[in-house]
Structures are given as C-alpha cells and as structure tokens.
Amino acid sequence: xxxxxxxxxxxxxxxxxxxxxxxxxxxxxxxxxxxxxxxxxxxxxxxxxxxxxxxxxxxxxxxxxxxxxxxxxxxxxxxxxxxxxxxxxxxxxxxxx
Numbered sequence: 149x150x151x152x153x154x155x156x157x158x159x160x161x162x163x164x165x166x167x168x169x170x171x172x173x174x175x176x177x178x179x180x181x182x183x184x185x186x187x188x189x190x191x192x193x194x195x196x197x198x199x200x201x202x203x204x205x206x207x208x209x210x211x212x213x214x215x216x217x218x219x220x221x222x223x224x225x226x227x228x229x230x231x232x233x234x235x236x237x238x239x240x241x242x243x244x245x
Contacts, residue, residue, distance in 0.1 A: 163194075165190075175189070204234070205233075205234060207233075208230060
C-alpha cells in the first residue's frame with residue numbers, strides 16, 4: 149500500500165468518527181504493524197479511497213463540483229446509486245457497440 153500524507157495546516161478540517169473499542173484497538177494494531185500512527189493510516193485510507201473513486205467514477209466529482217457551483221451544495225449519492233449509475237453506463241456503452 150502506498151502511504152500518501154500531507155502536512156496539516158490551520159485550514160485543515162477534522163473528521164470525528166465513532167467506532168467500538170474493539171475496532172479502535174484492532175485498527176491501532178494494524179497501524180502499529182505498518183509503522184504508522186492511527187491518524188496517519190486513517191488519512192492514507194481516506195486519500196486512497198478518494199483517488200480510487202476519482203479513477204473509477206470521475207463523473208461524481210464533476211457532478212458535485214458543477215452542482216456546488218450552482219447552489220453551493222454537494223449532492224450525495226449512496227454507494228448503491230453510484231454502482232447502479234456505473235452499471236447503466238457500462239450497459240449503455242455495450243449497446244453502442
């Protein structure tokens with residue numbers, strides 16, 4: 149796994165996540181095993197997820213940015229909606245061939 153990190157600035161936001169004690173303990177074990185702090189590993193996972201999603205479904209970011217410019221609100225889609233949209237695009241591409 150590639151670790152991507154950035155330096156925190158005063159403009160950075162925080163994300164608070166509630167997890168059970170068991171999950172927290174196991175996540176700390178994973179982070180320690182990888183030689184990372186838990187916050188660093190969590191940051192890396194978030195950045196990796198964003199990069200993967202941008203690669204797989206870049207249109208959701210374009211839609212969000214376009215919509216945000218219109219009314220300053222980011223539309224939310226469930227994972228199922230994203231998967232269905234992707235499935236329909238693939239089906240449409242197959243039908244064009």
